[in-house]
Amino acid sequence: MRGLSGRLAGTFSSGWPSWRSVRGGAAPNFTIRLAASLEKEALKLNLPADPAMIIADARKTSQQQGVSAFPQVWEALEQSLITLVYGSNLIETAGSNLRITVKLCRAIFRGEQVEDIIDEHDPEYKEHIEVLMSTYRKGDHAGVAQSRKEVIQHAKALSFIIDHVILNNEPISEALILETHRILYGSMGDDEVTPGRYREHEVAVSYSKPGETKRKVSRCLRASAVPKYMKDLVENLNQEITEAEQTENMDPYTLAARYHHQFVMVHPFGDGNGRMSRIIMNVLLLKYAGHITLFGSEGTEKDDYLNIVGRGRKVFEQEDMEVEFLEQTGHYEFARFVLAKSRSGLEQMLTWARRERNANVSK
Template sequence: MATLANELSKAFKTGLTPRQEAAFVNHILHSLAWMVYGSNKIEKAGSSADITLKLCLAIFCGKEIPEEIEEQDPEYMSLKESLISQNLPADTSAVLRSRREVVQHAKPVVFMIDQLCIRGQDLSEQIILDAHRILTYKVDAETTPWKEYSGVYRDHEVSAGLHAFPHPSLVPYKMKSMFHELKCDLKEATNGTIDPIALASKYTHIFVNIHPFIDGNGRMSRLNLNSTLLKFGAFLACIGVDEDDRSIYMEIAINGGALEYLYEDSEEDEKPKLYKELASYVLGHVKKSLTELVSAVAQ
């Protein structure tokens, strides 16, 4: 990792040629689009890679895209064919939802990078609530209309398999506690004493095990992860792009939930780093992405 970072730093110090600069920007934009694609695929949401990249790149480049499309639109037919090829429902509502799941995922990427990386804000409760509101705009949950859960903490219990997440009455407290701990860690991070991968992985693990929303927790956790990685100088972790990677990621998430349950009554100073497996996994993805970035700029 250090060698790759040094290579990239050296390239910037000597100055990028116009071609290298274009390659750098192109690689960043495509990496962000792949991040959205993989994150959606983990949740069995969104659309094909081609459609996802096309929509994401348009949004990342600041282009206005229509909120709705008509059935005669070529894009509609591409979305429909993508659903049919996966043996999924392909009626009008399913087609429009698959498109919206891409569009509304790309938009909070822009929002969170703007807040954390450009404006220099720290990840906060308000940023997460606002990002979730964007992510879930007009996307109904399985049993709840979007207007009732978008940008607000859940009001009923949820579980994954046998693992029950905290009671909804505890969610506001646990979120505030998380941000208090994050604030303390950030003081150390700005002094260079915390690895950004460890920092991002730790709060991704905590967030997803609070599971504060009725829907969108997984996608939000990965938005938190990648915006934090970018803010503190690491690169992106494009998780879930292929099926094998999704299986590994889900196994790590399940293991993390089991550890939370195992140590839930332990004092904080008695707990091991419950996010250690996730951090190792994220490190591998960041290293891969950084290698590809260095290669793109060097060509």
Template sequence: MSCSLSRFFFKTHIYSMKSTLHLDQGTMLAHALRGVETCFTVAMEDSYESKIGHEEFHPDAVFREMAILANELSNLFKTGLTPCQEAAFVNHLLHSLAWMVYGSNKIEKAGSNSEITLKLCLAIFCGKEIPVEIEEQDQEYLSLESLISQNLPADTSAVLRSRREVVQHVKTAAFMIDQLCIRGQDLSEQIILEAHRILTYKVDAETTPWKEYSGVYRSHEVSAGLHAFPHPSLVPYRMKSMFHELKCDLKEATKNGTIDPIALASKYTHIFVNIHPFIDGNGRMCRLILNSMLLKFGAFLACIGVDEDDRSINMEIAMNGGALEYLYEDAEQEEKPKLHKELASYVLGHVKRSMTGLVSAVAQ
């Protein structure tokens, strides 16, 4: 996996940087249709909100800043990276993926602390073999027990669960990146179900054993606060509808030759999480969908939830998105506004931050 992953990142950015992203648009390489390389012009859509929570946000300016950073990276690629810069490039991206897993787990109060998460993520992404199970006498178990940072008793089951939540999450991320970005597959029902199976392997939900819910749509009603998600009988239909809509959006993008990777990924993250198709793991799955689509169509990453303040903002945006879904539940499709605009602005800010770090790492 590690060789393929490194080649993907490096090849994608080389192709992306062959022409600069002047201000808010430019040409990038993306795999829009299965097995077909399609060049798009990256153009900002009218899919962003001017506020994130209660704070003002200026999406036009942030998008331009992100494009300027892409130009800087482009110039570095055009002059040719030194071996040290290539190593810094791959190292920074691998660490970003590890922070992506850490933050997503922390939002759900899952996984372990940053030190353990980074160690496990980097090992798996670099293709190292790690034991599936560990024993209490193992050195890794002793390290986990002493470093565990969740509000859980550090007994055997809690320690082993925290480790498994990290391992399965990073394996799922590797699977989705491999399918969508390296193999060029489209996001599909089969990929989603298999990804969820990997994510929840041997991880019991609060009231449901893993074998009963892993990789299958829920058969129970679920809600978040006062917001009830679609009845379980509607989940398969809603999911098929989501994939059909994505296919239509990609065909339209191919026809027009333009795409906004951040708006597109945010849209389907919003749709997925408001279907809430699984008993558990929906939040982590929606952020894996977000980042695999960002990587596929823009070679971008968004490391969400790394610090407590960001987790609070993320929760507020999720609640706002759910409230909008409820408000427009009975509206005709053509009457609905874009319900993912605040999420798109939030993701845009994180993508710019990620791009800033990448440019800084490579430019040194």
């Protein structure tokens, strides 16, 4: 195995999900305990087993089977990571179609070199142009290069943070967030965005469906407030993980949703905030739940997600500086959404664990 799969395989036999302590001590043996606000959502998923049991079962099976069982897990995980890049880009009207995204991401995750610029005579060039035109973007050579960068750099940023948080077992830090954004947004050619640096200008979030002229607009936090909010975000995140390690109780869905919500509310960069928030959310889920959550590419998922974020913003504006951080509720609805969209990941884990056990019994 090469690339990201080869690097992750080494952590597999110690247990998947990888629960090594960020404090450097013995790995915690977490019990997954969902927040009360998520318990009803878990029942609505109608899974053949409780999420906590599925995660514990997968972890035990990975420890028993070791590295030899990882290729099967990686096959599903790689496809999920590709779908994550595709759906996350689609939410932002960025990137390319699924076929091109699959091709580029697979190359990145497997450690291959990929060029963002292709010749006009390349068989894929016309396909790139068609994708751009269908999403009301400029269908020219610069647009083709930009759309390829949006896939390539997204995959590289995702791979980078997985390496550091899961493989190297590093806590999420401001430096790590800044470097991930630099990789995600580097060489995009946007004069108003400095890759890897917090914004120094005011921004507003706007949303409209492709082709529509009417936009929903919400102003974000003042630029002068961003450094303090990001410092607090990172400190709160790592303190919450430390306390979870000490009690050995973990709710990965609430954890991931809370810090996605907070990141989006802060909106620390000139652009790329949505993609960064979903990268951070999913690396937390991957580390503590063993799977990622996918949305943005099917049906009304994009609108549902953006509407939830919008409602969360209203709650944030009411609670910020008025309610203690861990008592704030702006992420509650999103946490239910994250758990609901985790169904496929949980089903894959359960299917794999049962298949491995049955194979052992038949030997």
